[in-house]
Amino acid sequence: MNLFDIMGPVMVGPSSSHTAGAVRIGRVCLRILGEKAERAKIHFHGSFALTGVGHGTDKAVVAGLMDMETYDIRIPQSFELARENGMEFTIDTVDLKDAHPNTVLMELKGKSKSIKIQASSLGGGRISIDEIDNIKTSFTAEYPTLVVHNEDKAGHAAHVTKMLAEKNINIASLRSYRDKRGGFAIMVVETDEPIPIEVIGELEKKEGIIKVTYVNVI
Amino acid sequence: MAFKSVKELLERSRETGREVWQLIMEEDANDRNVGTEDSFEKMRSMWKAMKASSDSYDPSLRSSSGLSGGDGHKVREYRQKCISGEFMGDVIAEAIGMAESNACMRCIVAAPTAGSCGVIPAVLIPYVNKYGTDEEKIVRGLFVSAGFGQIIAERAFIAGALGGCQAEIGSASAMAAAMLVYLQGGSPQQSASALAFALKSLLGLVCDPVAGLVEVPCVKRNVIGAVNAITSADMALAGIETMIPADEVIDAMRAVGAAMPSSLRETAEGGLAATPTGIEIAERMPVLK
Numbered sequence: 001m002n003l004f005d006i007m008g009p010v011m012v013g014p015s016s017s018h019t020a021g022a023v024r025i026g027r028v029c030l031r032i033l034g035e036k037a038e039r040a041k042i043h044f045h046g047s048f049a050l051t052g053v054g055h056g057t058d059k060a061v062v063a064g065l066m067d068m069e070t071y072d073i074r075i076p077q078s079f080e081l082a083r084e085n086g087m088e089f090t091i092d093t094v095d096l097k098d099a100h101p102n103t104v105l106m107e108l109k110g111k112s113k114s115i116k117i118q119a120s121s122l123g124g125g126r127i128s129i130d131e132i133d134n135i136k137t138s139f140t141a142e143y144p145t146l147v148v149h150n151e152d153k154a155g156h157a158a159h160v161t162k163m164l165a166e167k168n169i170n171i172a173s174l175r176s177y178r179d180k181r182g183g184f185a186i187m188v189v190e191t192d193e194p195i196p197i198e199v200i201g202e203l204e205k206k207e208g209i210i211k212v213t214y215v216n217v218i
Numbered sequence: 219m220a221f222k223s224v225k226e227l228l229e230r231s232r233e234t235g236r237e238v239w240q241l242i243m244e245e246d247a248n249d250r251n252v253g254t255e256d257s258f259e260k261m262r263s264m265w266k267a268m269k270a271s272s273d274s275y276d277p278s279l280r281s282s283s284g285l286s287g288g289d290g291h292k293v294r295e296y297r298q299k300c301i302s303g304e305f306m307g308d309v310i311a312e313a314i315g316m317a318e319s320n321a322c323m324r325c326i327v328a329a330p331t332a333g334s335c336g337v338i339p340a341v342l343i344p345y346v347n348k349y350g351t352d353e354e355k356i357v358r359g360l361f362v363s364a365g366f367g368q369i370i371a372e373r374a375f376i377a378g379a380l381g382g383c384q385a386e387i388g389s390a391s392a393m394a395a396a397m398l399v400y401l402q403g404g405s406p407q408q409s410a411s412a413l414a415f416a417l418k419s420l421l422g423l424v425c426d427p428v429a430g431l432v433e434v435p436c437v438k439r440n441v442i443g444a445v446n447a448i449t450s451a452d453m454a455l456a457g458i459e460t461m462i463p464a465d466e467v468i469d470a471m472r473a474v475g476a477a478m479p480s481s482l483r484e485t486a487e488g489g490l491a492a493t494p495t496g497i498e499i500a501e502r503m504p505v506l507k
Binding site: 001002003004005006007008009010011012013014015016017019020044047049050051052053054055056058059071073075076091092093123124125 | 220242245246249250257260261263264267281282283319320321322323324325326327328329330331332333335338360363364365367368371372376377379380393429430431432433486503504505506
């Protein structure tokens with residue numbers, strides 16, 4: 001464990017998993033949406049559903065969707081701030097099959113994009129993105145991460161690795177997830193270095209690549 | 219990478235002639251690929267954040283459950299009458315105040331966790347007020363504390379869900395004890411003994427939060443973590459040596475945690491959470507529909 005995971009982080013309480021982790025989930029989901037969230041349906045599962053109010057998990061997720069950091073002192077007022085900023089949200093509970101106890105399912109809508117994400121808080125502020133648009137994934141957003149929605153066809157992984165190699169960016173991991181053969185796929189690429197914005201633009205122009213989002217919230 | 223054992227850390231210090239805090243800082247700088255100055259400044263910012271949390275304690279705040287708030291202030295008012303003296307009164311007030319701030323959604327420094335955030339500041343702030351320690355030394359002390367904590371995390375755990383409260387308040391107490399010894403000019407071996415005393419005394423402590431919230435009994439357990447750190451440091455500084463080496467005590471903590479039933483590891487199904495009053499409190503908590 002990093003030294004400053006032991007002495008730190010500086011965070012708004014009361015719980016690293018139920019508060020700080022929840023802020024982080026909101027923030028990462030906002031980045032995956034890729035634009036301001038105008039409407040959010042938030043569904044809590046398990047321990048999040050049972051103890052979410054007492055831990056401020058509800059306020060924390062909304063704060064994250066407003067792009068707040070885990071140490072932002074405005075987290076307790078996130079509901080009011082969201083309303084002032086024109087973000088509508090609803091919060092309820094859901095019973096998901098085989099999900100981590102600290103799980104939230106979110107349906108987000110922006111001006112032109114929408115997305116459905118299931119994420120869990122693993123403890124100590126660490127999180128996992130478990131599902132995007134009904135496709136199972138598994139990544140922590142602890143690295144600069146590229147999320148590529150593409151058609152499940154040969155050659156997409158090669159586009160990505162070639163482009164990153166040209167920019168001298170080292171790939172820490174690359175995983176591909178799909179709903180069915182020849183259907184839709186999601187490629188998650190974690191890198192050691194931040195990814196320049198032009199790479200994302202170039203990738204989006206490739207045939208068969210539907211959408212590219214970039215998450216860098218380290 | 220972090221040190222794998224207290225033994226390794228102490229041996230390296232002996233062999234290289236470098237102080238424990240320096241070795242820990244250098245490991246961090248290496249881990250995160252930054253300069254040692256960057257590491258030192260980051261630790262200084264942790265101290266500043268602790269101070270800022272303490273200074274902004276608001277006795278009028280209550281947690282959303284209504285279970286926490288205002289008790290740190292009560293001890294502050296009572297400090298002159300404290301049986302254990304004014305210094306200990308400040309320690310108790312600081313521990314409760316910080317843990318209450320956490321429960322009330324204020325900004326704190328998780329050290330090592332949010333639930334145990336009161337322990338280290340509760341010994342450090344009154345200590346600094348008493349001895350006038352300069353900031354460089356305080357930051358070095360925090361490196362000692364964090365470095366020993368990192369070894370505990372490496373060999374055992376620091377999360378209540380994994381190892382019970384001994385892993386949270388126990389670890390925080392052990393980290394604080396090792397730090398106090400350093401600040402008082404004790405040897406690294408004495409820091410290791412203090413760590414061992416602190417952890418031994420809290421071995422087996424379960425995590426049983428009422429209604430699953432970081433409030434009852436967590437807020438007051440920060441007090442025992444802090445007080446236990448001070449008595450452990452004093453024992454070590456007096457020259458008492460731990461019979462069981464620090465690494466073995468940490469390993470025992472892991473074994474005890476692994477043997478704990480899940481009902482006593484943060485699930486709110488056992489201990490105080492399962493008492494009639496604990497259940498009654500849980501039933502009247504606001505829930506999502």
